[in-house]
Amino acid sequence: MDLLEYQGKQLFARHGLRVSPGRAVTTVEDAVAAAEEVGFPVVIKAQVLIGGRGKAGGVKLAADADEAREHARNILGMDIRGHIVRKLWVEHASDIAAEYYAAVLLDRSAKKPLVMFSVEGGVDIEEVAERTPEKLIRRHVREQAVEIATAGAADADVVEGVADALLALYEVWLEEDATLAEINPLIVTPEREVKALDAKVSLDGNALYRHPDSDTLSDSENEDPIERRAKEQGLQYVKLDGDIGILGNGAGLVMSTLDVVAGAGGRPANFLDAGGGSDAEKVKQAVELILENDAIKAVLFNIFGGITRCDEVARGLIAAFADIGESGRSIPFVVRLDGTNDLEGRRLLADAHLPNVYTAKTMNEAAEKVVALAAGVGAAA
């Protein structure tokens, strides 16, 4: 399927290639309006799927609205070697200092993608190829990969094989939205075959919507069951090997909380970011997740309310306590609420008289308390 010039340009623009602003139109009046919109001088171009439009009079420069009207009227309906012009492309005319040529095409004889470039552009490229072939540079995309393999001093007889592997890796990286595509080792067999003996691929989780098939690839059988459940609930949970459960809002604050607890001599059991603006229900889910880990001896809630409201967090904690069993209730909680609605949150907690829940005013105080509680040393509420 061949595209009209303007459709091709739209495709180019979508991939970041620079093009001039323009409009596709089908009437003389629209052509004049488009010309005024993109700014004079403009070039008015017949949109037909045949070469030699310029020679046939299908491409004209217009300096003002009158000229634009006249050219549009002449070109619309024109018969260019059997192609009737029904559409015009009106774009702001470019100043030109040099005209080059560039192409990527399917080289059918070599059966490889071919990149071509010449400083002799703007004319029939076949003439250039015939008269001055040295001015039309042709390289297979693959040659770059061959260059890398050669520069890396791969054995001469496997350079081609290595180049193939590099190209395939790049394709994986690009097409699968990978952030890493790695082979180590990439082996050469005694038969001089180049083969991937290992594979390390990281796909971008944020791009999974573009790759519905990749969604099923996650190793859910070997995934930690708590991490898997957290993902389903939209919570960011990472299991660690300690015994102090951690919940906070915001990735940076939670990371920092882990560090502060470790600094106070404790061992965090998890990273759990309840996220911004979490409501009571989400907090309840988070508490349940943390308590699923049998290693937990104490839990620290570190909340600095921005969008998250401390009273909502308190309500979530109270709701969670209504549901958790005796074993959960034996685990001490240290809660630090600061920021938006902190007074209200602290009052709700105090009024609820939850067993085994201690409060702290600062992050450091909270860390020290939870470490002492996890070690079996009682702390004053």
Added chain:
Amino acid sequence: MSVLVDEHTRLAVAGITGREGSFHTLNNRRYGTNVVGGVTPGKGGQDVEGIPVFDSWEQAVAECQPNTAMIFVPPRFAADSILEAAAAGVELVIAITEGIPAHDELRVYNLLKRDHPGGRSIRLIGPNCPGILSPGKANVGIIPASFFTQGNVGVVSRSGTLTYQIGNEIARAGFGCSTIVGIGGDPVPGSSFVDVLELFQADEQTELVVLSGEIGGSAEEEAAEYIAERMSKPVVAYIAGFTAPAGKQMGHAGAIVSGSAGTAAAKAQALEARGVRVGRTPTETAEIAVEVLGRASLPAA
């Protein structure tokens, strides 16, 4: 003065008709930010509590001349919205959206650099960031403004809540902020620590900068180099993620230790080797900042 946003900010918001978009836009307006318009394709002609909505950035720029764009649209549309705002002539684009694919961020970053060389004519902050607050002047994004007052401290951070934590401790000690800039937690942020440090160095109001970094990438190491070579103002740093295991993404897409690269220890070491004091906790960081400010006997504004 302050950096990036102030009383001259004219803000337009992509995604203004969404739930989060409208909530935070109105919040920003209540703070005093001059919100001039919004963009939601297909909803042109409507308004959000008096703020006119346009179908495209081109129209919004033509009708109400915003100089700052805030991006609140879902991840799959965000890259195009950023590029469209930049192409329409908006100088500063602040992308709040979380979850934009890394390849899209690469494309946006390189196109902006190519089309606006020097990086001065157009600036992208974020994505996946809480925005920018210049206390007393303008708030663009989701930073809770009530914790901050106007003053001499510049804050630049990869994390939102951690910024509030440190900023609030500095505020309780009686010091205010010139501007708080969240550069975001993604692997390819539009602006780096160095970009923002450069602005703070040039800003008259800013006398000390607090830099809050975290695991992943090498932005903190690059900042260390810049601070040693180019900055006369004191910088106090904090790094989160000393206890993060390698290979695990800690909430932010960019917060991951890959092999031995991007560890908190290496970052703190790079900063300290260049003479930057690094707090071991957010509280200690705020205390160091307050100590340095006190020694310079800077008045709280």
